[in-house]
Amino acid sequence: MSTSSSATAAAGGAGEEGAAQPQQVGPVQTCKGVNGLEKVVLREVRSCSAEVYLYGGHVTSWKDEHGEELLFVSNKAIFKPPKAIRGGIPICFPQFSNFGNLEQHGFARNRTWSIENDPPPFPVPTSNRAYVDLILTPTEEDLKIWPHSFEFRLRVALGPGGDLMLTSRIRNTNTDGKPFSFTFAYHTYFSISDISEVRVEGLETLDYLDNLQERNRYTEQGDAIVFESELDRIYLGTPSKIAIIDHEKKRTFVVRKGGLPDAVVWNPWDKKAKAMSDFGDDEYKRMVCVEAAAIEKQITLKPGEEWTGKLELSAVPSSYYSGQLDPDRVLQDSSVPEDSIS
Numbered sequence: 001m002s003t004s005s006s007a008t009a010a011a012g013g014a015g016e017e018g019a020a021q022p023q024q025v026g027p028v029q030t031c032k033g034v035n036g037l038e039k040v041v042l043r044e045v046r047s048c049s050a051e052v053y054l055y056g057g058h059v060t061s062w063k064d065e066h067g068e069e070l071l072f073v074s075n076k077a078i079f080k081p082p083k084a085i086r087g088g089i090p091i092c093f094p095q096f097s098n099f100g101n102l103e104q105h106g107f108a109r110n111r112t113w114s115i116e117n118d119p120p121p122f123p124v125p126t127s128n129r130a131y132v133d134l135i136l137t138p139t140e141e142d143l144k145i146w147p148h149s150f151e152f153r154l155r156v157a158l159g160p161g162g163d164l165m166l167t168s169r170i171r172n173t174n175t176d177g178k179p180f181s182f183t184f185a186y187h188t189y190f191s192i193s194d195i196s197e198v199r200v201e202g203l204e205t206l207d208y209l210d211n212l213q214e215r216n217r218y219t220e221q222g223d224a225i226v227f228e229s230e231l232d233r234i235y236l237g238t239p240s241k242i243a244i245i246d247h248e249k250k251r252t253f254v255v256r257k258g259g260l261p262d263a264v265v266w267n268p269w270d271k272k273a274k275a276m277s278d279f280g281d282d283e284y285k286r287m288v289c290v291e292a293a294a295i296e297k298q299i300t301l302k303p304g305e306e307w308t309g310k311l312e313l314s315a316v317p318s319s320y321y322s323g324q325l326d327p328d329r330v331l332q333d334s335s336v337p338e339d340s341i342s
């Protein structure tokens, strides 16, 4: 595992040596999180921040300028290998769900990633100060269950306006000439006031596979997705922007994505909540997952090829677009320029 000082060197801006209780310092620092697991803390102006555990390359916190938490993490989350952390943004790779022979959602979410000091440059250089670069490569054990050599680079960045940006770059480094295929998701758990107060816009009229109906294909009939019972669907060919509107909080999350055509929407509701050992019985009311994904069509890479999948999250007050239920209107109000995502 990388030391605090190498982490500081690897990341944007001037951080400080890791400490158990981080003090307000530069934009990037490493310290110990729950159970002594190493984490990286990104800070921006006012109280905007994000936290990333090396275990799973897993974002577990994203706070706005008032220091309010925007991601859901279960009170019963187990921060201990081999269980993935329940909440935040697990990375599902090289398999989403049980679309293949690997463990559910693949192994990237329960491996320990490393901080990379000097990753290959991005085509468009980042101007953010608060970011960290992580890398995952397979171990000998991993190669036994998925016999492909890869480099998975993940950059987590916090923008000056508090937006959270994740960029995944996955490269086939097989030396045997073989391509590989994978499915992928940023399994984002959003924190919400109450599931009955939330609607998801941008997926209306689209086809979806219903995980609760043997993955049969249906067409969305509603104006928006609302939640009245368990819901677990893979929306196909989705637009690059999706809005999650929390009426009670008067807040909208805007999800922007690139390279990720699908979107999973999930809420376990009461029965499934009770069946999960690392999830509180009533916590389903305070979370919704909207997961930018590539599932229906696998991504295939030949040796030497690289794929990029991007996620940008912003949280805007609903008053910015008061009375507007038109997602285009909602999304125009985001501060992220549209051309930055593709």
Ligand SMILES: O=P(O)(O)OC[C@H]1O[C@H](O)[C@H](O)[C@@H](O)[C@@H]1O
Pocket: 097, 104, 105, 211, 232, 233, 264, 265, 266, 289
């Ligand atoms: O419990 P996990 O393995 O983390 O999976 C949690 C959930 O992930 C996705 O949203 C799937 O669509 C669900 O079917 C699954 O229940």
